[in-house]
Amino acid sequence: GNTKEYNFTVSYAFWAPDCVERSIIVVNGQYPGPAIDVQRGDRVIVRVTNQLYAEGISIHWHGILQTGGSAYMDGSAYVSHCPILPHETFVYNFTVPDQVGTFWWHGHNAGHSSEGFYGSFVVRPNPAFGDTEPFQADGESMLLMNDWWHRSHQDQFIGLDIPQNPTSDFRFVGEPQSLLLNGRGQYNCSLLASVPAAYSAGDALNCSTTSPQCSPNTVIGPITPNSTHRLRIVNTGSLSFLNIAIEGHNMTVVAADANYVTPVSVKYLDVWAGQRYDVLITADQPVANYWITVTVRGRRPNTPPGRWALQYAGAPAGLPTTNASALAAQQPAWDNQNFTLAQQNLYTSLGGSNLTDPVAQNPTRQIVLVNSQNRVDGRKRNVLNGVAYVDPMTPITHTLFFNMTGGYTTGLISDQPPLTYNYIKTIGSPDNYTLATGQSVFEVNEGDVIDVVLQNGVTLVNASDPHPWHLHGMDFWVLGSAAGENFNGSTAKLNTVNPVYRSTVGLIAYGWTYIRFVASNPGPWFFHCHLISHMHMGMNTVINIKPASGVYPAPPPGSQMCGMVTPLVLQDFF
Ligand code: C2O
Ligand code: CU
Numbered sequence: 095g096n097t098k099e100y101n102f103t104v105s106y107a108f109w110a111p112d113c114v115e116r117s118i119i120v121v122n123g124q125y126p127g128p129a130i131d132v133q134r135g136d137r138v139i140v141r142v143t144n145q146l147y148a149e150g151i152s153i154h155w156h157g158i159l160q161t162g163g164s165a166y167m168d169g170s171a172y173v174s175h176c177p178i179l180p181h182e183t184f185v186y187n188f189t190v191p192d193q194v195g196t197f198w199w200h201g202h203n204a205g206h207s208s209e210g211f212y213g214s215f216v217v218r219p220n221p222a223f224g225d226t227e228p229f230q231a232d233g234e235s236m237l238l239m240n241d242w243w244h245r246s247h248q249d250q251f252i253g254l255d256i257p258q259n260p261t262s263d264f265r266f267v268g269e270p271q272s273l274l275l276n277g278r279g280q281y282n283c284s285l286l287a288s289v290p291a292a293y294s295a296g297d298a299l300n301c302s303t304t305s306p307q308c309s310p311n312t313v314i315g316p317i318t319p320n321s322t323h324r325l326r327i328v329n330t331g332s333l334s335f336l337n338i339a340i341e342g343h344n345m346t347v348v349a350a351d352a353n354y355v356t357p358v359s360v361k362y363l364d365v366w367a368g369q370r371y372d373v374l375i376t377a378d379q380p381v382a383n384y385w386i387t388v389t390v391r392g393r394r395p396n397t398p399p400g401r402w403a404l405q406y407a408g409a410p411a412g413l414p415t416t417n418a419s420a421l422a423a424q425q426p427a428w429d430n431q432n433f434t435l436a437q438q439n440l441y442t443s444l445g446g447s448n449l450t451d452p453v454a455q456n457p458t459r460q461i462v463l464v465n466s467q468n469r470v471d472g473r474k475r476n477v478l479n480g481v482a483y484v485d486p487m488t489p490i491t492h493t494l495f496f497n498m499t500g501g502y503t504t505g506l507i508s509d510q511p512p513l514t515y516n517y518i519k520t521i522g523s524p525d526n527y528t529l530a531t532g533q534s535v536f537e538v539n540e541g542d543v544i545d546v547v548l549q550n551g552v553t554l555v556n557a558s559d560p561h562p563w564h565l566h567g568m569d570f571w572v573l574g575s576a577a578g579e580n581f582n583g584s585t586a587k588l589n590t591v592n593p594v595y596r597s598t599v600g601l602i603a604y605g606w607t608y609i610r611f612v613a614s615n616p617g618p619w620f621f622h623c624h625l626i627s628h629m630h631m632g633m634n635t636v637i638n639i640k641p642a643s644g645v646y647p648a649p650p651p652g653s654q655m656c657g658m659v660t661p662l663v664l665q666d667f668f
Contacts, residue, residue, distance in 0.1 A: 095135030095189065095220065100128060102153070104201075105145040109210065110305030112272035112281040114244050118210035119146070119201065125307075126238055126277045126330075127199075127213035133220040134194050140186040142178060150177025153186065154202035155215060156368065157193075157352055157597045159567060163647040164188040165491055165617025168566055171203035172485040173620045173636055175649070176492075176656035185652060194219050194227070195352025196326040196370045198238065205247025205626045208332035210277070214238060216326065217352070228444060229348050229357070231324035231374055235314045239338065239365070239388055239400065240331035241270035242279060251630050257472040264474045267627075270334060273388050273400030275312040282398065311413055314386060315405035317377050325373050329365040332626040335392035335434075335560055335600070337425045338363050340404055341384040341416065345373035347441065351596035353569065354444035362425050364391060364437050366562035368598040368624035381406045383414040387422040392560035392603070395428050431577045431602055434560075438575055438602075441594040449571050449593060454612055457545040461536065462581070464511040465561065465601075465623070465633060466551030470529045474554060475632045476623070481507045481534040482632030483622075488657030490535065490618040490636060494646045498658050503532035507635065511549075534635045535618070540642040542613040546570075546621075547581045548601045558603035561628060565637070567619030569597050570611035577605035598624060616641035 102121045109118040109125055121127030132138055144151050154169035167188040168174040178184040194217050201211035214236045219225030243250070245267055253265035272279040283301035302308070317323045325345070329336050344359045349372035357374075365371060388400035399422035403413055426433040448454065463478050475482035486493070486502045493501025538544055552558050572595075573588040588608055601607045601623075622634035655663060 095133065095137060097137040097139060098132045099139045100130060100141070102128065102140055102142045103145055104142065104151055104211065106147070110300070110302070110307050111210070111274050111277050112242055112279040113283065113301055113303050113305050113308035114271070114281050115300040115305055116244055117246065119206060120210065121213065125210045127211065129213055129236070130199060130215040131218070132190055133218045134190055134192065134225060135220050135223060137187070137189050141183055142186060143183040144178045144180050146180055148180060150179050150203055151201055151206060152177055152203045153199055154566070155197065155199050157197040157370065158215070159191050159193065159569065159615060160188055161191040161615050162189060165567065165619070166647065166649055166653070168619070169202050170566060170620040173490050173618050175489050176654040177203050178654060182654060184654060187650070190217050193217055193352055194225060195349050196328065196372055197352060198328045198330055198370065200330065205251060205332070205630065207330070208243070208247050208626045212330050214326070214328065228354055229374060230322065232321035233317060234324035234326060237275060237314065237325055237327045238277070238330045239273065239275050239327070239336055240329065241334040241397065242272045242274045243267055244271050247626065250627060254627055254630055255473055269390070269393065269396035271397065273336070273397060275388070275400055275402045278307060278309045278312045279400055280308060312402040313405050314402060316407035316409070317404065318407050319377050319381050321377050323375050323377060325375060326370070327363065327365055327373060328370045329367050331367045333367065334390045334397070335367065335562070336365050336388050337391050338365060338386065338388050339421055339425050340375060340386050341414065341421050342379045343375045343384065345375055348372050348374055350441050350594055351569065351598060353595045355441045355594055356444050358440055360437065364434055366598060366600045368562050368564045377406060381408045383409050383412065385414050385416065385418040385421050387418055387425065389422050389425045391426065391428050391434065393428065434600065434602055435575060435577050438600055442592040443595055447571065447592045447595065449590060449610070454543055454610065455590065457543045457610060459509065459538065459542055460545040460547065461509045462511060462547040462549060463635070464549045464551050467553040468529055470531055476628050477529060477632060478534065478635055479507050479511045480529050482531045483534055483634040484531050484632065486533050486657070488659060490638065491646070492649060492657070492659045494618065494638070495648055496659065496662060498662070501658060502535050504535050504537065506530050506532045507534035507536070531632070536635060536637050538613045538637060538639055540613060540616050540639050543610065544613055545608065545610050548607045548609070549581055550601050550603060550605050560603050561601040561623040561625065561633070562598050563601055563607070563622070564598040564624045565611065565619065565621045567615045567617060568611045568613070569595050570609040571595050572599050573608040573610055575600070575602060575605060575607040577602040579605065581606040581608065613637070613639045615639060617646070
């Protein structure tokens with residue numbers, strides 16, 4: 095392979111992605127950040143310089159499996175490495191493993207990915223290795239779509255952290271103000287009259303349809319009439335589960351999270367936060383402009399649909415003349431769980447699945463993770479089997495390599511919820527559930543075959559939220575999912591023949607999702623709900639795969655130090 099080098103300088107800037115100006119995080123002065131575009135087998139070197147004023151940063155290459163001992167390059171702050179402090183440069187250096195398709199990168203410390211700190215990452219087939227793809231496209235476009243707030247992640251987190259008292263507990267930032275496509279959308283400034291006073295004062299000042307980045311519609315294309323066009327669709331958002339539709343065109347889904355699926359045609363495509371889909375569209379309609387509309391699913395929306403244009407080459411400049419709202423109105427309703435479930439279970443691996451490997455047919459361990467909400471140390475937290483995750487002081491890779499005790503807590507979280515759980519009941523103190531805060535690391539052996547049952551419980555307001563679960567380090571098979579029930583131990587609803595293999599999967603409200611993976615990649619891997627607020631509230635865990643060799647790789651030269659490593663290293667000087 096070749097070596098592809100990038101320099102990323104990360105800073106704050108004023109920006110008005112939806113016509114309302116606020117401070118956001120830009121990379122090299124751009125939002126979205128620079129696109130990474132490489133071939134399978136390439137070495138990727140990204141020199142990241144932090145020019146934020148006072149916050150540590152890290153970058154996760156979402157979906158890229160850091161195989162071959164590069165767990166340190168995974169960019170999950172406090173799991174993979176220490177945050178890169180202001181003024182510092184850290185060099186990410188890894189080989190793109192045996193993967194081809196659509197990925198993305200994003201800040202992975204605190205709420206940075208919701209500040210605009212992300213970009214696309216494409217891995218192309220490598221002709222030098224004779225790579226081909228099982229479909230053909232004449233052209234392609236990247237569609238990064240996400241929810242957007244006028245408030246910063248700090249404001250959001252402060253609200254989530256307000257300690258409980260009987261009358262004022264927790265201040266949720268609420269549903270997003272806008273939906274963006276490739277960093278642009280349009281907030282309706284006239285709506286400011288009806289938003290809470292705390293918002294409107296500042297927003298009204300900063301809302302202007304002549305703001306430099308504000309554009310009425312992002313245009314995708316122009317695409318060539320009668321060609322096949324590939325759309326690389328990523329939900330880079332922080333909260334919203336999105337559905338995308340293209341006026342007059344079906345989408346043939348050919349890959350999910352950079353794994354080929356049996357091609358399947360859909361009209362309305364669900365994309366959970368963190369997920370990626372490659373779809374093909376055939377430009378067989380009259381030469382014109384067509385709406386692309388995006389709606390919010392899974393949570394009662396309070397955000398106008400996003401609308402952008404797909405332009406055919408030769409179409410007049412300007413917007414479609416049809417009614418975008420009519421298209422958005424046809425998309426599945428936010429609470430249509432049957433649609434969600436049917437589509438999630440629609441995808442199968444192309445040409446069977448490596449799950450047919452006898453090894454992968456025999457799980458060695460089953461972990462049942464029940465998520466619910468409770469008050470832990472006075473704050474509302476999202477707990478997994480009673481445990482709310484907090485970042486450790488020392489990155490887990492360091493704790494493992496230096497073999498330090500006390501770097502993270504173990505044994506806090508059990509493989510099974512300790513009580514007979516019920517999806518319609520909050521798991522918490524009423525059941526004498528022990529609640530704890532810590533790192534809840536699962537220690538597994540290299541080569542283990544791990545089943546995880548994600549069981550959705552209820553929140554403190556007796557509701558159940560949808561959650562997109564993402565595993566670092568390895569992809570997993572989605573054996574099945576259901577809504578409105580407890581997983582009852584039966585394998586009857588599981589597909590062990592050709593399940594889709596992917597990296598982020600939805601967990602439906604009041605439901606369960608069953609996944610399996612082979613613990614093939616040694617190192618500590620973050621496993622979490624991809625919603626930024628839920629991560630902040632503790633809905634994370636770490637799967638540490640102990641290397642069969644017993645040896646953890648050393649942190650690379652030039653690594654930042656923090657936590658317990660700093661005194662360990664400094665002691666040599668005194
Ligand atoms: Cu895209 Cu741990 O995240
Ligand atoms: Cu969640």
